[in-house]
Amino acid sequence: MLQRDRTLRLQFGNRIEAVCVVGTHISIDVYGAAPAEALTFSVKHTDGVEVEVITRDQPEPAPTNGGKQWPLDTKTVLKVWMSRPSTEANDNKVTVGYYGENGGPPIDQAGVFLTGIGISLDVDADRDGVVEKNNPKKASWTWGPDGQGAILLVNCDKENPFIAMEDCQDDKVYCKEDLEDMSRMILRTQGPDRLPPGYEMVLYIPMSDSDKVGVFYLQNPFFGQRYIHVLGRRKLFHVVKYTGGSAEMEFFVEGLRFPDDSFKGLVTISVSLLEKLAEGIPQTPIFTDSVVFRVAPWIMTPNTLAPVTVFVCSVKDNYLFLKEIKSLVSKANCQMKVCSKYMNRSDRWMQDEIEFGYIHAPHKGFPVVLDSPRDGGLQDFAIREILGPDFGYVTREALFELVTSLDSFGNLEVSPPVTANGKEYPLGRILIGSSFPTCAGRRMTKVVRDFLYAQLVQAPVELYSDWLTVGHVDEFVTFVPIPGKKQFRMLMASPSACYKLFREKQKEGHGEAVMFKGYTGTDTKRVTINKVLSNEIMVQENQYVQRCIDWNRDILKQELGLTEEDIIDLPALFKIDKQGKAMAYFPNMVNMIVLYRDLGIPKPFGPIIEAECCLEQHVCSLLDPLGLTCTFIDDVSSYHKHLGEVHCGTNVQRKPFSFKWWNAVP
Numbered sequence: 199m200l201q202r203d204r205t206l207r208l209q210f211g212n213r214i215e216a217v218c219v220v221g222t223h224i225s226i227d228v229y230g231a232a233p234a235e236a237l238t239f240s241v242k243h244t245d246g247v248e249v250e251v252i253t254r255d256q257p258e259p260a261p262t263n264g265g266k267q268w269p270l271d272t273k274t275v276l277k278v279w280m281s282r283p284s285t286e287a288n289d290n291k292v293t294v295g296y297y298g299e300n301g302g303p304p305i306d307q308a309g310v311f312l313t314g315i316g317i318s319l320d321v322d323a324d325r326d327g328v329v330e331k332n333n334p335k336k337a338s339w340t341w342g343p344d345g346q347g348a349i350l351l352v353n354c355d356k357e358n359p360f361i362a363m364e365d366c367q368d369d370k371v372y373c374k375e376d377l378e379d380m381s382r383m384i385l386r387t388q389g390p391d392r393l394p395p396g397y398e399m400v401l402y403i404p405m406s407d408s409d410k411v412g413v414f415y416l417q418n419p420f421f422g423q424r425y426i427h428v429l430g431r432r433k434l435f436h437v438v439k440y441t442g443g444s445a446e447m448e449f450f451v452e453g454l455r456f457p458d459d460s461f462k463g464l465v466t467i468s469v470s471l472l473e474k475l476a477e478g479i480p481q482t483p484i485f486t487d488s489v490v491f492r493v494a495p496w497i498m499t500p501n502t503l504a505p506v507t508v509f510v511c512s513v514k515d516n517y518l519f520l521k522e523i524k525s526l527v528s529k530a531n532c533q534m535k536v537c538s539k540y541m542n543r544s545d546r547w548m549q550d551e552i553e554f555g556y557i558h559a560p561h562k563g564f565p566v567v568l569d570s571p572r573d574g575g576l577q578d579f580a581i582r583e584i585l586g587p588d589f590g591y592v593t594r595e596a597l598f599e600l601v602t603s604l605d606s607f608g609n610l611e612v613s614p615p616v617t618a619n620g621k622e623y624p625l626g627r628i629l630i631g632s633s634f635p636t637c638a639g640r641r642m643t644k645v646v647r648d649f650l651y652a653q654l655v656q657a658p659v660e661l662y663s664d665w666l667t668v669g670h671v672d673e674f675v676t677f678v679p680i681p682g683k684k685q686f687r688m689l690m691a692s693p694s695a696c697y698k699l700f701r702e703k704q705k706e707g708h709g710e711a712v713m714f715k716g717y718t719g720t721d722t723k724r725v726t727i728n729k730v731l732s733n734e735i736m737v738q739e740n741q742y743v744q745r746c747i748d749w750n751r752d753i754l755k756q757e758l759g760l761t762e763e764d765i766i767d768l769p770a771l772f773k774i775d776k777q778g779k780a781m782a783y784f785p786n787m788v789n790m791i792v793l794y795r796d797l798g799i800p801k802p803f804g805p806i807i808e809a810e811c812c813l814e815q816h817v818c819s820l821l822d823p824l825g826l827t828c829t830f831i832d833d834v835s836s837y838h839k840h841l842g843e844v845h846c847g848t849n850v851q852r853k854p855f856s857f858k859w860w861n862a863v864p
Contacts, residue, residue, distance in 0.1 A: 203222075203223045203224070203225045203277070204222065204223070204224050204225070204484055204485070205224075205225045205226075205227065206224050206225070206226050206227075206278075206310065207226075207227050207230055207231070208226060208227065208228070208230065208231035208294060208308035208309070208310065209231060209308060210231045210232075210233065210306070210308060211306055211307070211308065212308060212309075213291070213293070213308070213309040213310060213311055214309075214310050214311070215288055215310070215311045215312075215313070215394055216310050216311070216312055216313070217312075217313045217314075217315055217393070217394060217397055217471065217473070217484065218278070218279065218280045218312050218313070218314055218315070219280075219314075219315050219316070219317050219471060219484075219485040220279075220280050220281075220282065220283055220314055220315065220316045220317075220388075221279075221316075221332075222279065222485060223277050223278065223279045224277070224278045224279065225275050225276070225277055225278075226275060226276040226277075226278055226292070226294075226310070227275060228270070228274050228275060228276055228294060229270055229271065229272050229274060231294070231308040232270055232296050232306075233296055233305055233306045235298045235299075235305065236270055236296035236297060236298060236305060236306070237269065237270055237297065237298060237299055238267040238268060238269055238270060238296075238297045239267065239268055239270055239294055239295060239296050239297065240264040240265070240266060240267045240268075240294070240295045240297070240304070241260040241264055241276060241292065241293070241294055241295075242262065242263060242264030242292070242293045242295070243260065243262055243278075243290070243291065243292045243293070244262070244289075244290045244291055244292075245262065245290075246280060246281055246282055246284065246289070246290040246312075246314060247278060247279070247280060247281070247290045247291075247292055247312060248278070248279050248280075248281055249276055249277070249278050249292060250276070250277040251268055251274065251276060252274065252275050252276070252277055253268065253271060253273065253274045254271075254273055257277065260276070264293070264295060267297060270296075276292070276294070278292055278310075278312070280312060280314030281314075282314060283314045283315055283316045283388040283389045283390075284312075284313045284314040284315070284389055284390050285390060286390045286391075287313045287390045287392065287393070287394045288311035288312070288313055288394065289313070289390070290311070290312040290313070290314065291309055291310065291311045291312060292309060292310050292312065293307055293308075293309035294307065294308050294309060295307050296308075313389065313390060313393070313394055314389065315387065315388065315389035315390075315393070315471070316386070316387060316388035316389060317385075317386075317387055317399070317469065317471060317485060317487060318331055318332045318385075318386045318387075318487060319336075319383065319384075319385050319386075319401075319467070319468070319469045319487040319488065319489050320332065320333070320336065320383065320384045320385075320386060320489070321333075321336055321348035321381065321382075321383050321384075321489045321491065322348050322349075322381065322382070322560060322561070323335055323336040323346050323347060323348050323489070324346060325345075325346075325347075325348075325349065325560045325858075325860060326560060327560045327561050329382050329383070329384045331386060332386075333346070335347065336348065336488075336489045336490070337466075337487075337488045337489060337490055338490060339464055339490050339491075339492050341860065341861075341862060341863045341864060342861060342862075342863045343861045345860060345861070347490055347491075347492055347860075348381060348383075348489060348490065348491045348492070349381065349491065349492055349493075349494055349559040349560060349860060350381050350411070350451060350452070350453040350465065350491040350492065350493050350494065350559065351379055351380070351381070351452070351453055351493075351494050351557050351558075351559050351562060351563075352366055352452075352453035352454065352455065352456050352493060352494070352557065352566075352590070352592070353365045353366040353376070353379045353380060353412075353452035353453060353454070354366055354557075354566060354590035354591055354592055355379060355564060355566075355585065355586065355587060355588055355589055355590040355591075356585050356586055356587065356591075357372055357373050357375050357376045357587050358372040358373075359586075362581070362582075364585065364590065364591055365379065365452070366412070366452055366453065366454045369412060369427035369430065369431060370427070371414055371425035371427075371450075375587060375588075377414070377425070377450050378561075378562055379452065379562060379564075379588075380414070380450040380451055380452045381450070381451045381452075381491065381559060381561065382448060382449070382450060382451075382561075383413070383448075383449040383450070383451050383467065383489065384446050384447065384448055384449070385399075385401070385438060385446070385447040385449065385469060386445070386446050386447075387399075387440060387441070387444075387445050387447075388443070388444045388445070389440075389442065389443075390442060391442035391443065392440070392442055393440050396473060396474040396475065396476075397471060397472065397473055397474070398437055398438075398440070398471075398472050398474075398481075399437070399438040399440055399469055399470070399471055399472070400435050400436065400437055400438065400469065400470050400472055401413070401428065401429060401435065401436045401438050401449075401467065401468070401469050402429070402434055402435035402436070402467075402468055402469075402470070403429050403430070403434060403435075403465070403466065403467055403468075404434075404466060405434060407465045407466060408430060408431055408432070408433075408434060409430075409431065409454060409455060410453065410454050410455045410461060410465050410493070411429070411430055411451060411452070411453060411454060411465040411467070411491070412427065412429065412430030412431070412451070412452045412454055413427075413428050413429035413430060413436075413449050413450070413451050413452075413467065414426065414427055414428065414449065414450045414451075414452075415428045415436075415447070415448075415449050415450075416448060425450070428449070429467070430452075430454065438469065451467070451491065453465075453491075453493040453494070455493070456493060456495070456496055456592060456649065456652070456653070457493055457495060457652040457653060457654070458648060458649055458652045459648035459649075459651070459652055461652070462652075463492050463493045463495070463652070463654075464490055464491070464492055464493075465490070465491050465493065466488055466489070466490050467488065467489050467491070468486055468487065468488040468489075469486070469487050469488075470483040470485065470486045470487075471483065471484055471485040471486075472484070492860075494557045494558055494559050494859070495557070495652075495653035495654060495655050495859060496555045496556075496557060496566055496568060496592060496649075496653055497555050497556055497557070497558070497625055497653070497655060497656065497854070497855070497859060498553065498554075498555045498610075498612040498626070498628060498656060499554060499555060499556065499612070499851075499852035499853070499854065499855070500611075500612045500613060500614045500626050500677060500686075500852075501614070501676065501677045501678060501679060501686075501792040502614040502615075502677065502679040502685055502686050503852040503853050503854070503855065504532075504794055504852060504853045505530060505532040505793045505794060505850050505851075505852055505853075506532055506533065506850075506851045506852055506853055507532060507533040507534065507535055507850070507851045508523065508527050508532060508533070508534045508535070508791070508793070508848055508849070508850050509534075509535050509537065509548050509552075509848065509849040509850070509851070510523055510534065510535075510536055510537070510548055510847060510848045510849075511536070511537045511542040511545065511546045511547075511548050511576070511847065512536050512537065512538055512539055512542070513539060513542065513544060513546045513836070514539070514544075515835055515836050516546065516836035516837075516847070518832065518836075519831065519832070519833055519836045519837070519847070520536065522798070522829075522831045522832070523791075523798065523831070523844075523848065525829075526791070526793065526796055526798045526829050526831070527793065529793075529796050529827075529829075530793035530794055530795075530796040532793060535583075537576070537579055537583065541576075541578070541579055541582070541583060542575050542576050542579065543574075543575030543576070544575050545574040545575025545576040546836070546837065546840070546842075546847055547574065547576070547606065547608070547842060547846055547847065548576070548846075548847060548848055548849045549606075549607060549608045549672070549845055549846045549847065549848060549849050550570065550572060550574070550606030550607055550608050550670075550846065551569070551570055551572060551574065551576035551577075551579060551580070551606075551607070552567050552568065552569055552570065552576075552579070552580050552584070552607060552849060553567070553568040553570070553607040553610050553849075554566075554567055554568075554849065554850065554851040554852065555567075555568060556854045557590065558854060558858070558859060560858075563854060564588040564589060564590055565588075565589055565590065565851055565854075566589075566590035566591065566592055567580045567584045567585070567589070567590070567591055567592075568592050568593065568594075568607070569581070569591065569592070569593035570593075570605055570606055570607045570646075571593070571594060571595055571596045571601050571605050571643060571645070571646065572601060572605050572606045572607075573601075580593075594643075594645040594646050594649050595645070596643040596644075596645050596646070597645075599643045599644060599645065600643075601643060602640040602641075602669075603640065603668050603669050603670070604631055604632070604640045604641060604642050604663065604664070604669045604670070605642055605643050605646060606668075606670065608668070608670035608671070608672045608673070608842075608845065608846050609630065609631040609642060609663060609669060609670040609671055609672070610628070610629070610630060610642075610650075610671075611628075611629045611671050611672055611675070611676070612626045612627065612628050612629065612656060613626040613627045613629060613659075613677060613688075613758050614626050614677055614679070614685060614686040615685075615857075616758045616759050616760075617759050618756070618757055618758050618759030619756075619759065622862075622863075623656070623657065623862075624855075624857045624861075624862050625655050625656050625855055625857060625859060625862060626656055627656055627657055627658065627659050627757065627758060628650050628656045628657070628658040628659070629658070629659050629661055629671050629675070629754075630642055630647065630650065630658050630659070630660050630661065630671070631660075631661050631662070631663025631664070631669055631670055631671040632660045632661065632662065632663065632664065633662070633664040634662050634664060634665070639664035640664050640669055641664075654864040655859045655862050655864055657864065659753065659754070659757045659758070661675075661750045661753060661754070662746060662749055662750055662753075663750075664779075665743070665746040665779065665780055666779055666780050666781070667775050667777070667779040667780060667781040667841060668781070668841050668842070669779075670846075672788075672789055672845050672846070673691065673782070673786060673788070673789060674690060674691040674747050674750065674770075674788060675688060675689065675690050675691075675750065675754065675788065676688075676689050676788050676789070676790060676792065676845070677689070677792070678792055678797065678821070678824070678826055679792070679794060679795070680824045680825060680826070681825060684764060686764075687764060687765070687766050687824065688754065688758070688760060688764055688765050688766070689765075689766050689767075689768050689788050689790075690747060690750075690751060690765060690766070690767055690768065690788065691747060691767075691768055691770035691786060691787075691788040692744070692747065692767035692768060692769060692770060693740035693741075693743050693744045693747075693769075693770060693771055693772060694744050694767070695767035695768065695769045695770075696740075696769035696770055696771050696813075697731070697737070697740070699769050699812065699813070699816055700727045700730060700731055700805070701731065703727055703805065703807060703812055704727050704728065704731060708727060708805065708807045708812075709726065709727050709728040709731075710726050710727070710728060711726060711727050711805035711806055711807045711812065712724060712725065712726055712805060712806060713725040713726070713727075713730070713784065713803060713804055713805050713806075714784070714803045715803065715806055716803065717803040717834055726805070727805050730771070736771070736773065736783075739772065739773060739774045739780070740771055740772055742774075742780075743772045743780050746780070751765070766820050766821070768787045768788050768817060768820070769787070769802075769804075769813055769816060769817070770782065770783075770784075770786055770787065770788065771783035771784060781841055782838070782841075782843070784802050784803055784804065784813075785800035785801060785802050785803065785833060785834060785838045785843055786800060786838075786843050787799050787800055787802055787813070787817060789842070789843035789844060789845040789846060790843075790844055790845055791844050791845055791848045791850065792850075793850070795825055795826055795827055796826075796827050796829065797821065797826055797827065797828050797829065798829050798831050798844050798848075799817065799828055799829065799830050799831065799844065800830070800831060800833050800837075800838065800843040800844050801814070801830040801831055801832045801833070801834075802814065802830070803834070811830075814828070814830055831844050833847065
């Protein structure tokens with residue numbers, strides 16, 4: 199980092215000692231040490247020192263032999279710097295000779311013995327995986343492809359199987375794998391075998407960063423490696439042993455906290471060279487070098503990224519559902535993990551408990567699960583079954599807020615990469631369901647919303663979802679991957695599309711086609727297209743629902759830069775409950791699981807025309823031409839009758855983006 203000039207005052211008739219860090223300048227006051235009768239001065243110095251005489255801001259190099267005299271002036275200073283580190287303490291000197299009006303030998307002298315030391319605290323500031331020496335931008339952080347600044351991971355995985363918490367919760371290193379999650383920081387020094395008396399180096403962090411960063415150091419590398427915790431939590435400083443010669447001390451830095459509303463994500467670590475003039479007098483810093491890290495944000499993964507593992511619960515009534523999901527997963531060539539009845543405690547809503555994402559630095563990346571504050575039967579699942587080596591965990595607890603259905607993570611989705619209003623979002627945008635702007639309805643808790651906003655790289659969009667009984671965004675919108683420039687389509691639930699289709703089928707003479715054949719979740723005896731179209735109350739209710747969806751449609755078009763061509767309407771119908779909230783009338787097809795090209799769609803049990811469900815046929819006609827394969831899954835008894843669908847009952851860990859988040863410009 200850029201160092202300010204350090205001022206040194208000569209002592210009349212004496213030679214003092216000083217340490218000069220290579221790359222820094224010392225300003226020496228010539229006038230203050232001059233005898234009263236002195237009128238001019240000369241400067242002599244050894245080869246390892248560079249000296250300039252600066253008179254009224256005009257610099258002039260001083261010859262080593264002291265062969266020139268300058269008039270004494272209150273504004274005259276010497277600028278001194280070391281061209282190389284010393285091999286011994288006090289092996290360089292600068293001597294000032296003072297002269298009276300008669301010339302001749304100097305009437306007095308003052309001087310300084312100098313020890314040159316190289317000190318550089320280094321990190322991977324250019325983000326290439328290498329800790330380069332003295333990068334000039336290591337003490338700042340900038341975004342974008344030309345940005346600079348080091349990156350830190352929150353050490354939120356768990357390497358030790360015998361502890362029940364993340365590695366960042368303690369101040370120990372259990373194995374070398376734990377170090378791989380940390381960023382390297384190297385203190386490079388060069389100089390004599392030992393520092394002159396009264397000098398020491400101290401590594402330190404500000405009090406405000408003590409709960410955000412931890413630093414470890416390898417002690418006794420030749421006698422059994424032991425990594426000691428030197429900074430973080432209660433430790434604000436660490437005295438660094440100066441070893442002499444050319445030395446590199448390697449430190450390992452871990453993040454302890456993700457960015458949040460009270461933490462912008464930047465942490466600073468500094469090293470200072472301290473000088474002590476005499477016993478009983480406090481030390482003063484004569485040189486400081488600092489580095490800045492940004493803590494890597496938690497990043498969500500959209501449906502357009504390849505699936506790795508599908509998570510689903512086993513409960514007493516979903517055996518057939520599990521069988522169909524398993525078949526779909528094997529087709530999509532990814533893994534499947536089933537959460538047992540013992541672990542889920544009858545909580546089937548895998549989507550609502552957790553959200554998968556990841557963190558990434560130039561040297562390392564790993565998936566991280568975000569645990570919701572809803573805390574149903576699946577409360578312990580993420581920390582007991584997912585947290586492990588190279589699989590991190592983070593949660594936000596709502597200590598002073600009421601947790602509602604909108605805090606379940608069916609109400610947390612993310613778009614694919616988009617460009618909107620002239621701004622690129624290369625990692626997509628987070629979608630959060632909320633209440634209508636003018637009413638005091640349900641909202642996602644502030645702690646979770648603050649966390650999501652603070653990650654910066656997936657700027658959230660708040661939608662209106664409180665009109666739904668459950669209130670989740672995944673009940674009316676999802677995304678599917680397709681080839682081409684945009685690489686996705688947005689699917690939206692649409693009562694209008696359903697009524698349009700039913701009217702077309704009625705016109706074709708299929709008004710008596712029966713819905714819900716083989717359906718186990720309704721007490722309706724016989725529902726036909728004609729009955730649905732003639733039900734005025736249902737028509738009005740669905741006009742209201744369509745308006746709510748269109749409100750969100752307009753927001754999404756604006757905030758994601760979409761046109762009508764990017765949106766596909768999937769037929770859906772809703773009914774209004776006693777509280778005036780909407781729930782799906784038949785299984786809601788937009789609430790699907792997306793496994794690359796394979797879609798697991800709730801089986802809608804629509805009107806049967808010529809032995810086929812006209813709703814399934816219509817959806818296939820929309821999605822098949824995009825290279826997508828539709829599999830319709832019966833979720834009526836296991837999910838739909840409990841007010842959820844396929845997406846609500848499943849969750850997908852996906853591969854991370856290839857795009858490096860630090861190249862974005864939030």
